[in-house]
Amino acid sequence: MSFVRTVLGDIEPSELGVTYAHEHVIIDGGRPVLMDPQFDLGDVEAMATELVGAAALGLGTVVDAMPCDAGRNAAKLAELSRRTGVHVVAPTGLHHERWYGPTHWSHRVTPDELADLFTADVTDGIDDHDYSGPIVHRTGIRAGVIKVAGSEGGPSDRDRPVFEAAAETHRRTGVPILTHCEGGTGALEQAGLLGDCGVDLAHVALSHVDKVVDRGYHRELAATGARLEYDQSFRWGDRPNGTLQLLEWMVEDGLDDRVVLGMDAAKRRYYRVFGGEPGLTWLLNGFSQQLEAAGLGEHVRRRLFVDNPARLYAFAGAAGVIEGRRS
Numbered sequence: 237m238s239f240v241r242t243v244l245g246d247i248e249p250s251e252l253g254v255t256y257a258h259e260h261v262i263i264d265g266g267r268p269v270l271m272d273p274q275f276d277l278g279d280v281e282a283m284a285t286e287l288v289g290a291a292a293l294g295l296g297t298v299v300d301a302m303p304c305d306a307g308r309n310a311a312k313l314a315e316l317s318r319r320t321g322v323h324v325v326a327p328t329g330l331h332h333e334r335w336y337g338p339t340h341w342s343h344r345v346t347p348d349e350l351a352d353l354f355t356a357d358v359t360d361g362i363d364d365h366d367y368s369g370p371i372v373h374r375t376g377i378r379a380g381v382i383k384v385a386g387s388e389g390g391p392s393d394r395d396r397p398v399f400e401a402a403a404e405t406h407r408r409t410g411v412p413i414l415t416h417c418e419g420g421t422g423a424l425e426q427a428g429l430l431g432d433c434g435v436d437l438a439h440v441a442l443s444h445v446d447k448v449v450d451r452g453y454h455r456e457l458a459a460t461g462a463r464l465e466y467d468q469s470f471r472w473g474d475r476p477n478g479t480l481q482l483l484e485w486m487v488e489d490g491l492d493d494r495v496v497l498g499m500d501a502a503k504r505r506y507y508r509v510f511g512g513e514p515g516l517t518w519l520l521n522g523f524s525q526q527l528e529a530a531g532l533g534e535h536v537r538r539r540l541f542v543d544n545p546a547r548l549y550a551f552a553g554a555a556g557v558i559e560g561r562r563s
């Protein structure tokens with residue numbers, strides 16, 4: 237029996253329900269917020285209000301995508317889950333190097349050393365100091381996904397050891413992997429690298445690939461066995477909705493079992509609670525109506541929102557044991 241690891245404990249994949257596959261429900265300081273105050277999503281009360289609104293439309297689970305030392309706060313993620321009843325999966329891993337700066341410790345460690353840090357987040361609990369310094373206090377709140385980031389066209393020399401560390405952690409624990417694809421590009425190179433490192437690609441999600449509206453590219457990505465995470469559906473403005481177009485193609489190609497949906501809403505201006513648009517309800521109201529109008533009915537939406545993320549975010553391998561929910 238496999239399981240999904242949430243901030244309040246392990247649950248069965250069937251308990252996830254409607255899942256947003258790449259979110260930012262807490263960003264609590266760190267370099268991103270210093271660079272742009274729009275990233276400040278540290279207010280649990282406000283984010284709980286936003287989540288409750290989406291939960292009223294059926295949201296069951298969010299997968300947070302802010303990894304080590306970039307604004308992650310495990311205690312706040314757990315509090316958010318307790319307050320709202322929405323399952324939250326917290327990440328370990330590292331984001332793109334631009335969120336750390338040139339002198340960050342992560343540039344000076346080996347893949348094995350990184351893998352030990354990632355593994356401890358998954359098996360023991362996320363550091364209360366978020367790996368921002370040498371003193372580690374584990375919270376007991378465990379990571380359920382590894383987030384890593386590639387660069388334009390694929391993993392750079394800096395990214396490669398981080399991907400190798402993620403792969404090593406996956407081999408040790410079965411934890412799923414969520415990647416950032418810069419501009420939607422480089423996803424084939426990422427899947428190739430992770431596959432070469434022995435990762436089960438059915439537990440890998442390649443994010444933002446719907447930035448590249450190219451049917452052939454998405455067929456190739458699906459053929460790797462990895463999952464495609466589309467999160468651009470509200471960002472097309474006056475242009476035709478490329479995310480919707482890709483979903484129509486994937487359904488026609490019989491590949492809609494390979495796609496999961498998210499919003500990647502990392503800025504205050506996307507949230508109603510801060511006066512922004514379209515709000516966290518978007519995928520379940522506005523975009524679901526667009527899907528319905530395009531002929532992608534209830535059974536397709538169930539696959540995208542429920543069935544696909546449940547398989548993706550389950551730990552790989554059958555060794556997992558469900559542990560009691562911890563709070």
Ligand SMILES: [Zn+2]
Pocket residue numbers: 258259260301500502
């Ligand atoms: Zn993101």
